[in-house]
Amino acid sequence: xxxxxxxxxxxxxxxxxxxxxxxxxxxxxxxxxxxxxxxxxxxxxxxxxxxxxxxxxxxxxxxxxxxxxxxxxxxxxxxxxxxxxxxxxxxxxxxxxxxxxxxxxxxxxxxxxxxxxxxxxxxxxxxxxxxxxxxxxxxxxxxxxxxxxxxxxxxxxxxxxxxxxxxxxxxxxxxxxxxxxxxxxxxxxxxxxxxxxxxxxxxxxxxxxxxxxxxxxxxxxxxxxxxxxxxxxxxxxxxxxxxxxxxxxxxxxxxxxxxxxxxxxxxxxxxxxxxxxxxx
Numbered sequence: 001x002x003x004x005x006x007x008x009x010x011x012x013x014x015x016x017x018x019x020x021x022x023x024x025x026x027x028x029x030x031x032x033x034x035x036x037x038x039x040x041x042x043x044x045x046x047x048x049x050x051x052x053x054x055x056x057x058x059x060x061x062x063x064x065x066x067x068x069x070x071x072x073x074x075x076x077x078x079x080x081x082x083x084x085x086x087x088x089x090x091x092x093x094x095x096x097x098x099x100x101x102x103x104x105x106x107x108x109x110x111x112x113x114x115x116x117x118x119x120x121x122x123x124x125x126x127x128x129x130x131x132x133x134x135x136x137x138x139x140x141x142x143x144x145x146x147x148x149x150x151x152x153x154x155x156x157x158x159x160x161x162x163x164x165x166x167x168x169x170x171x172x173x174x175x176x177x178x179x180x181x182x183x184x185x186x187x188x189x190x191x192x193x194x195x196x197x198x199x200x201x202x203x204x205x206x207x208x209x210x211x212x213x214x215x216x217x218x219x220x221x222x223x224x225x226x227x228x229x230x231x232x233x234x235x236x237x238x239x240x241x242x243x244x245x246x247x248x249x250x251x252x253x254x255x256x257x258x259x260x261x262x263x264x265x266x267x268x269x270x271x272x273x274x275x276x277x278x279x280x
Contacts, residue, residue, distance in 0.1 A: 015274060015275075015276055016274065016276075017221065017272055017273070017274050018115055018217075018274070019113060019114040020223055020270045020272040021110050021111065021114055021208050021270060023106065023200050023201050023204035023262065024103075027103060028200040029196075030102070031095075031099050031195075031196040032192060032197075034095055035149070035152070035196065036189065036192060039152065039188055039192055042087075042156065042157075043156075043181075043185050043188070045083075045084075046080055046157070046160060046181075047181055049076055049080065050076075050174070050181075053069075053076055054173040069168055070165065073168055074161075074165070077157065077161035078161075080160075081154075081161065085150070085153050087153075088149055088152060092146040092149035092150050095145070096142045096143075096146045097142055099141070099145055099203075100138045100203070103141065103200065103204055104138060104207055107204055107207035107208045107211060108207075111212060111273075114272075133213075134210050134211070137203070137210055138207075141203045145195075145199060152191070152192065155188075155191075156184060156188045159184055160180075163177060163180045163184075164177065167180075198265055202262055202263055205260050205261055205262030205271065206263070208271070209245055209260055209271075212273055213245050213246075217245075217273045217274070217275060218276070219244050219245070219275075219276050220242070220243060220245065220261075221241070221242050221243075221271065221272040221274055222235075222238045222249070223239055223240070224236050224238070224239035224269050225268040225269055225270055234250070234251070235251070235261075235269050245260070251263060251264045252264055
């Protein structure tokens with residue numbers, strides 16, 4: 001239950017603000033590290049096997065004329081695709097479930113800390129804020145992240161297979177593949193970083209919103225966080241404005257999507273819970 005007195009943190013009559021809710025950078029880093037280990041293993045294995053296939057510069061002169069090289073390359077890349085598709089798939093659910101558990105715990109701690117900041121008179125029931133919509137959010141979090149993890153080897157190795165076939169056709173072999181592999185190694189790791197960043201912020205915000213609504217907090221202040229290379233002008237304009245959870249603002253002018261801080265891709269904005277007694 002929320003007690004309306006005494007309010008030691010009252011910023012103006014009838015309005016009380018909690019501490020801003022900040023997602024855990026430690027969870028984000030652990031998620032990325034787990035993805036990095038798998039990706040590094042896949043890339044190292046792929047590069048090693050391709051070097052074995054293109055074992056001599058002299059052989060590359062005959063690639064365009066030798067159908068057996070193409071057959072060997074297709075067998076090899078298909079085997080790599082199956083191996084790492086299976087590996088990532090087998091680990092995707094436990095990784096996603098661990099990420100969801102950590103996100104849920106982080107949200108729980110952050111929300112309690114924010115609300116305690118409002119008043120020493122406020123008490124929270126853990127049972128109250130870990131039921132209902134939270135279960136649906138956690139289920140959706142696991143499903144989405146399983147899909148994202150499983151997409152990594154499919155995207156990387158399908159591209160590698162195409163590059164290998166093109167290098168055989170041109171006869172350039174590793175001369176073409178080395179720069180391709182380096183470029184797409186960087187791209188794959190950047191995508192893993194983006195997944196970790198985006199999912200950490202998005203799921204923390206969704207879980208925290210559900211918790212706030214459960215205990216009767218209906219409003220929040222939008223806080224823009226600087227540091228992005230391409231900050232959204234709309235989000236900068238909204239910084240400091242107060243919104244209701246049940247009437248979220250437009251967060252993407254192109255699509256008309258409405259939502260909360262952290263919901264849009266790569267959005268690093270924060271929300272600051274507000275208890276507004278001036279309305280009642």
